Amino acid sequence: MTLGTLWRTFVPLVLLLVCIGALIFGYLRLRATEKAMGFDGVTNMVWVISQTQVEALKMRAVLAEDPDDEGQIGLQYDLLRSRIDMLTEGPQFRFLQALEMAETVKAAVQPAIRLDPALRPLSAAEKAELGQEATTLARTLNRTANAAMVMEWELLTTQLTRYRTAMAQVNYSIGLGVVLAIYLGWRILADRRARLEADLFRRQSMRLEEDLDHERAMVSHWRDFAAVVSHQFRTPLAVIDSAAQRLYRRGQPASDEVLQAKQGTIREMVASLDQLVDAALLIGRMDHKMDLPQQAVQDLAPVVRNMVKKLQGRYRDREITLSLEEERFVAWCDANLVQHSLINLIDNAIKYSPPFEPVEVRMQRQDNKVVCTVADRGPGMTDAEAERLFQRFQRGAGAPTGGTGIGLWLAQRLAELQGGRIEARPRPEGGALFSLILPEAPQDVESKT
Known part of the structure; x- marks a missing residue:
């Protein structure tokens, strides 16, 4: 590996990895800081403690205002008990343990749990005792809430310190990533400019090569033309x-x-x-x-009808018949090339047929194909001859003089250029059948015409 290649490939790759690593590090630090900045657990705990304290105070107020209203006392006690259960179970109780207030709160709520009016009716003395216990519970919860808020502020101070450190690390990593990205962008633009210049030179070379190929094609074309002339x-x-x-x-x-x-x-x-x-x-x-080929959607019925009419005028002493199974035969083809192929097929049929026998042209549709068949009553052919007939300069056995040997080959080539083909087979009652098979027009294309 040369020094230039190393500088253009390996060094930018290393810098790109460093840039990506710095950005990933900054992202991870931001995610960690986001999680560390959450105070939902502490804030929720202070709310639970405060709500329990409020319900304890309401319990005392209900007992003091109307100690004989058993329904209201029972309802308020249920609310207080639900807050107590929330406070002394699950993550809330674990928070109280971390706060070192779990045993104090547990001791404060036990008397209130013991005096449950749902278990048995309370006497006046027990109602007074329940009110006193509610007051004691409210005071204990007040101290617990104060301790929770102190812990919250301590956690906030610690997390803010960590946040400032993390933000500094994120800023450094982003700054490094930006610098490396700017350098890589410059390198990419420089390489892009070099590639554009190389592509320009490549296109110029290709254009020169195409011009040379065109000249070669012209020379080859006229060489082939001379060969055909000298041969035929x-x-x-x-x-x-x-x-x-x-x-x-x-x-x-x-x-x-x-x-x-x-x-x-x-x-x-x-x-x-x-x-x-x-x-x-x-x-x-x-x-x-x-x-x-200039292919388009073509109705071949009038094209073939006019072509046969012209050939009937050319060969006045020969019978050329045409039968159409349908009114329209829409195909995807080049009408001029189709005519050229069919003229070669009909000329071939006339050459091989006896003078008194007709040449039949029939158009039909088979398997989404347009088929135009030329039938003669000549000497026919074998399967081996049918395979060789479409080769250049090949003629069938018993061919009349004056033929060129390229008519069928040309017709096949023109059909293939349009996505079709020509098939040759013996005619059961004598002679040969040559079928020009062309694809139908695509429905989406035909619907637009």
């Missing part, structure tokens, strides 16, 4: 060149049927090249995160 453009260009040579070969001019056929071939290959260029560019942008 040769076949369509060779077909176009062959058709052009047939049109301009020497000898007799070609018939109208041949001209029309060759023109159709050239137009088909040009359309294939155009689609291949679009696919290669889109693949590159997606692979290098230069173009991300």
Whole structure:
């Protein structure tokens, strides 16, 4: 560990522990002082003694004013007896023992306990004796209360001395804690400033790295595009060149049927090249995160209906049918990418299907998913072929000439970017089924639209 690291980490940690220790010590001393400053026990004892004395004096007054009123005498005696019991039991009696007045008070209350009017009716002499004992008890309690107040003042003096000492210790500990807290605050601010500067340098480095990654992505994108062009453009260009040579070969001019056929071939290959260029560019942008899906709540029913209508116009000699099980199919997707995926699937079905067989498009809902299935009546596929069909540059057995081998792979990639997938399986009555499966729109999002 270097000296700088020791100064930045170990020393502040030790100072922080000292600061916390000083504050904890001050808190504990305050708690102890708070407890020591409580006089509830002494104050309560003086009140109990005074109340017993008051009831004794009232007992004497009742006996002196109306000695024949047995009800009033009994009531007042019960009050006096309750005060006596409170005084001579539990913590009050222990306080009297600490005050060294327990035996004196006990001797003073015994005659009063003995002359209980509830046990038997008292004679006039006993009532006079009870009044005299009440007077004696009041005097004894008066002396006891004075002794309790003297003890209270002594305790107060002792506790005030302890309080001043504790307050001095608390002040010293808080002062030390404040000084250490100020130092630690300064250290934290200094370290924070150093971290901000380091973070600034880190962000600048990350920005430079991102710019470099972007340039690398651009170079990789165009390198992949060149690879696709060199790999896939040769076949369509060779077909176009062959058709052009047939049109301009020497000898007799070609018939109208041949001209029309060759023109159709050239137009088909040009359309294939155009689609291949679009696919290669889109693949590159997606692979290098230069173009991300713009997903939103979309009703795919009109989107698929319009797309099928355009393809019917493009392939006038082919039958393309569409069936919708519901009026609306709301999905969370990018409508443009969905169209691109479905066009690849339908083009693939047309390539593999015999000219007189229809291509069927069906939309349905399954397990909270929107499913668009393209069915053809071509040569079909095996399970092993179904797994390889979505790999780049892979084509099924018996594939016609002019294919690129990236249409299904691109369709799968576009579906995955939207949180969906494409499944391929053999059709029971012959041919293949390609299903584009997309998630439904979340209900909370759909309700806002």
